[in-house]
Amino acid sequence: MKTTAGGTRSHEAMAKAHVLTQALPWLSRFHGATVVVKFGGNAMIDEELKAAFAQDVVFLRYAGLRPVVVHGGGPQISRELAKAGLESTFTAGLRVTTPEAMEVVRMVLTGQVQREIVGLINAHGSFAVGISGEDGNSLLANRRLAEVDGEQVDIGRVGDVTAVDATLINALLDDGRVPVVSSVARAEDGGVYNVNADTAAAALAVGLRAEKLVVLTDVEGLYADWPPQGLNGQPQAQLEVISQLSAEELERVLPSLSSGMAPKMEACLRAVRGGVKAAHVLDGRVQHALLLEVFTDEGIGTMVVSS
Ligand SMILES: Nc1ncnc2c1ncn2[C@@H]1O[C@H](COP(=O)(O)OP(=O)(O)O)[C@@H](O)[C@H]1O
Numbered sequence: 001m002k003t004t005a006g007g008t009r010s011h012e013a014m015a016k017a018h019v020l021t022q023a024l025p026w027l028s029r030f031h032g033a034t035v036v037v038k039f040g041g042n043a044m045i046d047e048e049l050k051a052a053f054a055q056d057v058v059f060l061r062y063a064g065l066r067p068v069v070v071h072g073g074g075p076q077i078s079r080e081l082a083k084a085g086l087e088s089t090f091t092a093g094l095r096v097t098t099p100e101a102m103e104v105v106r107m108v109l110t111g112q113v114q115r116e117i118v119g120l121i122n123a124h125g126s127f128a129v130g131i132s133g134e135d136g137n138s139l140l141a142n143r144r145l146a147e148v149d150g151e152q153v154d155i156g157r158v159g160d161v162t163a164v165d166a167t168l169i170n171a172l173l174d175d176g177r178v179p180v181v182s183s184v185a186r187a188e189d190g191g192v193y194n195v196n197a198d199t200a201a202a203a204l205a206v207g208l209r210a211e212k213l214v215v216l217t218d219v220e221g222l223y224a225d226w227p228p229q230g231l232n233g234q235p236q237a238q239l240e241v242i243s244q245l246s247a248e249e250l251e252r253v254l255p256s257l258s259s260g261m262a263p264k265m266e267a268c269l270r271a272v273r274g275g276v277k278a279a280h281v282l283d284g285r286v287q288h289a290l291l292l293e294v295f296t297d298e299g300i301g302t303m304v305v306s307s
């Protein structure tokens with residue numbers, strides 16, 4: 001005969017049931033909705049987090065959403081460039097990309113990082129299909145210049161998305177697959193461009209008429225003060241996260257943003273201006289941050305809305 005402590009068990013079961021019922025309105029609202037999830041290289045910090053991310057994506061798929069993963073891999077590219085004796089330089093948050101570096105960018109993103117994410121998702125079933133933005137001309141780009149002190153600076157083979165062909169990705173979604181897209185685009189001049197993964201995710205979210213863009217990174221969201229400066233120059237213990245801002249408010253603060261946050265917030269602005277209802281920047285270091293954002297009432301990270 002088996003016995004259990006009745007009171008404790010039923011309390012735990014009630015708490016679990018409460019979490020599930022809290023998800024009900026969100027399940028109903030997002031059923032059939034396309035959600036573009038950007039998984040940043042800095043959020044891919046350990047095996048447990050990567051596996052939890054893959055679980056969340058599969059959960060979204062089973063819950064009837066149409067998740068599309070766009071991945072980054074900045075730190076992974078920098079490591080590989082260093083092995084080849086090539087230096088990594090960023091201007092306005094974008095990697096200065098020589099033709100030689102472009103080969104490494106493409107190899108790391110499509111041959112390493114994308115393969116790993118596909119493998120993690122497919123541990124749960126035959127869902128993930130990895131593609132590069134070049135495939136089916138999904139992402140077309142032309143040269144992107146970086147703005148430094150009001151000047152336009154040439155940073156090599158860095159592209160900005162000029163057109164999205166959603167045919168291939170929609171066909172994969174219609175077939176029940178989870179597209180995992182590397183941020184390499186076909187150039188209008190016939191070559192390839194290195195596209196910042198936040199920029200690629202925003203362009204895809206607009207092109208796919210997604211309901212949401214969710215960007216997973218290695219900070220809690222957009223901090224009001226950056227870089228953090230406390231007493232005697234020590235980092236502040238508590239940084240203030242901006243939980244929600246409108247496109248107009250974001251447009252005002254955008255010129256003051258630095259490093260990785262500049263292309264990220266610019267991407268959120270581009271998404272909501274292009275018709276995506278909300279763009280979120282979440283802390284990818286928190287396990288299941290994606291599920292918490294989509295299926296619970298808790299607002300986490302920074303949310304950008306059109307007005
Ligand atoms: N205002 C800000 N709030 C939060 N993070 C900021 C801010 N300004 C710059 N950052 C930097 O941006 C980084 C995130 O961008 P990035 O390194 O490109 O991440 P990812 O690889 O996820 O795209 C943070 O780790 C932080 O160092």
Ligand SMILES: CC(=O)N[C@@H](CCC(=O)OP(=O)(O)O)C(=O)O
Nearest residue numbers: 040041072073074094095196197
């Ligand atoms: C032009 C540009 O900067 N491209 C990025 C592409 C990868 C990326 O964006 O990765 P994260 O999301 O991890 O930063 C790069 O070369 O690092």
